[in-house]
Amino acid sequence: MTTVAVTEAWAEAPLRQFVEDARVDLALLLHASGQVLGQAGFERRMDVMTACALAAGINATAAELGRMLDGKPFGALHYAGKSKQTFLALVDTRRGAFLLFCVFDERASLGIVQLYFGEFRHRLSAAAPDAEGPSTPLNEHFEGELNRNLAALFGRT
């Protein structure tokens, strides 16, 4: 069973359900800024930091590309490698926008991941509490909060 860890308790059940249903190897739930909210399957905090930074960067790039080409950000991105595939999509909640990034292999499929992502989006939106205040995508406490979140996920300070 894949280990799931979150920094905010409300996100745990939806993330755990998604990982179990879609049978993904790795999953990351993060703020669009790149700050981690939850993870499943990662063993090292460095991997989470790297994946968060890359996912946020990919999302920012793809969103801008979508605006240029289609007038609005792309909803989801899928990349199929030789043995692993990735899926990245945005979820809007009362708490703000979050990114779900996951890695899966031949045990799952894009259709299955998309299917359970739809359910995850509903569950996360329903579970999300009201926003604490105005959203500041990259505030002055970003690094400290990032480190605190990583410590919470991996049990180290």
Added chain:
Amino acid sequence: MKNSPFADLLGALVRQRGVTAAMVVSEADGLIVDAQVSIGMRGEVVAALSASLYRRARLAAQAAGYGETTVLQLEAEQGRICAVGKNDLVLVAVTELGSNIGLVRMEMLKGLQGGALG
């Protein structure tokens, strides 16, 4: 607009009594390649789950030493799902219980053997 190469096969299937959906799905991705689906049916969901089911059944049959899967038939309370596959494509038919499943299966296998899936 030009029809897809699967239009005739799907058309022949949905013309059978009690067939509520016929679709060609990518086995690896679980995504619809072409489909004729009744209004109200969540085609993408059926496609993703059917392709996953077919793939697992095919792998299970291979692992058991029984060779290739010919037809997968799922019986549910109010209907059936049938699937045949070839070349990473799965032909899925969703039928009501009152359908003539023999005819549906024959039509699916005819499409498979006739090279409709490549």
